[in-house]
Amino acid sequence: MRENLLERMLFYTGLCVTFVFILAPVTFMILMSFSKNPDFLGQSFNFTIRHFYEIIYTRSLHFPEYLANSLIVSSISALISTAIAGMGAYAFTRFNFPGKFILLVGILALSMFPQISIVGYLFRIMAGVGLINTRTGLVLPYTAWVLPLSLWILISYFLQIPGELDKAAYIDGCSPLKTMWYVILPVASPGLFSTLLLAFIFSFNEFMFALMLTTDQAARTVPVGISLFQGLHGEIPWGSIMAASTLTTAPVVILTLVFQRYIIQGLTRGALKG
């Protein structure tokens, strides 16, 4: 009985610590965005939505443009990389070809290069092809950047799909391509959704490439935009920064809430005896 109590106390303490640790900054951010005097903690809290009004309607801040850029660039990058990774993962898990292992490890190794080490060359390439400060100029490196991650996630998903489903599809009359399209991809859809979401979040949060490859609101994304808020007014507009951050977090949270149903859904429920 005593051990049971101790166990439960430890469990809930751990839960609380984790909760506070993860949610405290977020709570702080949301509170500050609604506060009239957001500069310091401990002062009296007066509710306002002025900061939100400001960042949306102040033309010189360009926040709506930044948000649109971020959403478009991240969505397209996530879609392209998941599509390529889906086909790649099918090939890697279903076929034997020479150099498969080396290729997989190579892809992993490439993804380990620090961004800062390639951003200089990337700038020169993008300048050379005239893609500086364009959305395309961000989509291309983002797709390449999240592709290894997407591929590895999807490979682990595809490996869980029993090979007998492939065999059944072959016997039922499918070519490998049809097997992928009609059977494997639909069965892997929870995996595809979560990969899509992760790729989106990664691109959405990306800072370094966006900082180097964009020059104004034509292509600049939210993370870079927010970091430049301070320069515009001389002082640090904490209220606006927090309001912008809160608005930026919203799409990611909404996406997660919408897709969690698909992510949690059992992967191959009912395919096998189970």
Next chain:
Amino acid sequence: MSLLNIVNLSKKFSTINRQVTALSSITLAVEEKEFFVLLGPSGCGKSTLLNLIAGLEQPSGGEISLGATIFSSRAKRIHIAPRDRNIAMVFQNYALYPHMNVAENIEFPLKIRGISKDKRVAMVLEAAQMLELDKVLQAKPGELSGGQRQRVAIARAIVRKPSLFLLDEPLSNLDAKLRASTRNNLKLLQKRLGITTIYVTHDQVEAMTLGDRIALLNNGHIEQIGTPQELYNNPVNHFVATFIGSPPMNLFTLNVTFNNNQYGFIVNGTKIELPDSLVKQIKKTTQTILLGVRPENIEIKPEPSKDSIEVTVTGIERLGRETIIYAVCESVSVSLISSNLVPQIGEKVTIVLDLFKAHVFEKPKSDVN
């Protein structure tokens, strides 16, 4: 001419440091409309053989042909893809498509082959009715019981009238009662549709009840092909003898003595002579033989006689109608079936072997049975 012909088929798998021979010199022929069973212990290569027939794997040597069409031939560099073989297969784990409902699962092979929507609906309904699935057509596989999933898998296989129907241990995931009734239904369905069927199992009861003919595999080669009765009554070697029948046939290792044109052996002081029918099968040079006697051919006698042997009972299994009795004699164990006399454990009883129904086998070189 038989429908499916397999000639000298072999399959090797390469792993990183060695080659494994899964199948070697497999030759068999399956007749049209036959229910053919591939039987064998786990790892004997029976599932590999089925995959080769289906075209999911390519043989390392030999040839598979259906009628006049060569499916696979290493020498002629022919390999027809599974989708072009018009075969259907039911897997041990059913392998239903989890994202489709029952109707879509059954319809899938028709849809892929481009059969028109009207025809498809009619064919799906026919197959579903045949397997009593018409009430659950809209359910997803996850919502079905094991028996229903199994029937969906069979419906998906028969819906397009395949020329060959392959089943890979389809009943092993069902409980005992359901297995018996499904086995019966499967046999009836196969006879009604007249589809040539190849059935893989490790269960000799399934093989005996379902098969028109059985091929017993062991270690990648065929030990014997024949009807269930042939395998039971005339096993060619001790492996077949002990694999078929439950409880398995008793095998006694005997040093035979040739005396006065008679073979005989002495056990526990009793001298027993082999009948002429068995003696004919023994080579003159052989010293050691395996004598096989099925448990039902051993009888408990109330009184000792000239050729009876005294044994000590070590175990009893009551099955209701009959009782299996395990006993030992000079550290040799023996099992027998008795329907009337049931002794106690530890009791000494006298038994008589019906040697006219016994078998003799050569002692295998390597293994000690």
